Amino acid sequence: MTNSSKTQPWHSETIGSNGASIIWLHGWGQDHTAFSRLAGLFSNTFRNRLFDQPGFGKTPITLVGNGTREYAEELASILEGTGPHVFVGHSFGVRVSIQLAALHPEMVAGIIGIAGAGLQKKRSIGFKLRAKSLQTWGKTTRIIDRLLGTKMRPRFEQRFGSADYRNAGDLRPTLVKVVNEDLSREAQRVTCPVCLIYGAMDTETPPEFGERYQRLMKNAQFHSLEGYDHWDILTRGAYQCEAVIKRFLEKNDLI
């Protein structure tokens, strides 16, 4: 469902004016400039629109606690009446792209997911026990603070919270919601062609995610690029991504 009356426009930058439309959705903690180099390589042959998603760059938070489904709905409302578009996402941006393709398949001609997130890592029992105990301790500190007026919770967050969690500010409820999402079911509903690109040295979203997504999706191809991690795949890896993306677009008549 889209509700254009409530949706504020997202800040975006447009690069190139000829050819098919590509929408670029950045990762968590970044903004549209994360794609400057890669999108620049497509500037002669595509119309590229690079968005700042709500809470990042120049687009303010629209609603505290939104999940990727709400991000996708907002974007669908912004793009209503246009498309279909090709979506290039990085990490968090891939989550939003998958949600959009599952909710509004008519708007999505294809997805290129670079270091796509949205699946849960396979964890050891030791890791799960540690996570559970930290979760319990976190809740306990909150209760103690409330009862005794102490300030244990901020210290606990400082000590055990991830960098993203500590820096999330008003986006913290969104972050908590997003990291606990598993998009396996949404991925199964994606019917458009999908190109999954992962850095072989990525530990945030390991290439194994790509292989799982490939199995879940009906029409997906997977590429693992040697020597790149979660972040430098967009900079050092720009040319290799360009090669893979162009071949994917050609093969699927998306040019």
Place this chain on the structure above:
Amino acid sequence: MADKKVIAVIFGGRSVEHDVSVLSGLQFIEALDPTLFEGLPVYVDPLGQWWTGDALRKRSTYPVSQDTQLTQLTLDLAATATDRPRFMTQKKGFLGEKTEYVPFDLMVPAIHGSNGEDGTLQGLLEFAGIPFAGCRSLGAAATMNKQFAKSVARQKGLKVLPELTVAKPEKGAFLDPEALSQQLETALGEDAFPVIAKPSNLGSSVGVSKADDIDALVAALMAIFRLDSMAIVEPFVPNLVEYNVAVRRNADLAVETSAIERPLSKTEVLDFKNKYLAGGTPRGPKLDTGPSEGMASLNRVLSPEELTADQEKTIRQTSTDVFDALALAGSVRIDFLCDSKTGELWFNEANTVPGSFAYFLWEAANPSVSFLQLTSDMISEGFRLSADRLGSTDAASGDATIFA
């Protein structure tokens, strides 16, 4: 899909341009089409030992320390007789050391300067029958020696500055300023100063300096002789500006030129630091930011407006002639000197392994050539030239059989 070709990119090396070469090599690997090729980094350390390993792909690995996880390689010079080219490596196993092989299909020399760009590596690869990209040994050696390259250009009627070649004195001997003055007068005429002294066999402006009198020249030459055994002395071009252009043979085998650049410099002569570490941040280029670094981050003006149509034509025609005359290949950068007041242009030198393979000049060319296209074309050309080189080597085919 057919198996991907393994492209061994060799960089680093025993050269003063070691660090720049690391950047160029990594940039080439990063611009390989991953659907067709698999890049294999091969790092030559300053001692001349060869290494490979995933850690080499990251700029943060450099300078390489002893703790870096790398595998030492030896090139198998006899492998192509029976198989694909390959490296050998010794692995410690349960039953002692064991030789393992790392096969590849083509090597890309990304070593700048001596022991890499000068034909030595190319000669080794030709001898071993290993396909490689870029110039063959003849062109690489001919362009590395500035005096020789200029003499070929002169023979072809191309405009070059006069020069005096000075050999490094015997051990224990000194340069005689009087004899040097005499030679200078003969080669460059009276009132030759100011002059520019440069090593005969190095690129990247290493060791280039200006001398206003004979004492300064002697000092400059002695500094050069720490780097090279030959030096050349040329007249200083007043109102000097430099123009560079890249040349290559495209997929249709036609020679084409790139966009022209004018490197920017605050000083009269580009020294190494200005050229590669523009912005004054010596650690800058080591950031893992990808291809916009090294030569590419040098401050430059692309397609400078002040160039007249005639000057542009001269630059393009001369560089194409040099490319043909010296039988060059790959992405070659041809450098020109210009007196900005008179507009006069002189061919200065040819770099057969230019910094960053001059990809930024190709991307700015009309029509633009992407770095991806450039690497793919260089690889195809490398396979073609290596296959064309020998033809049949069977003694019987030349009627040269002795041991029947």
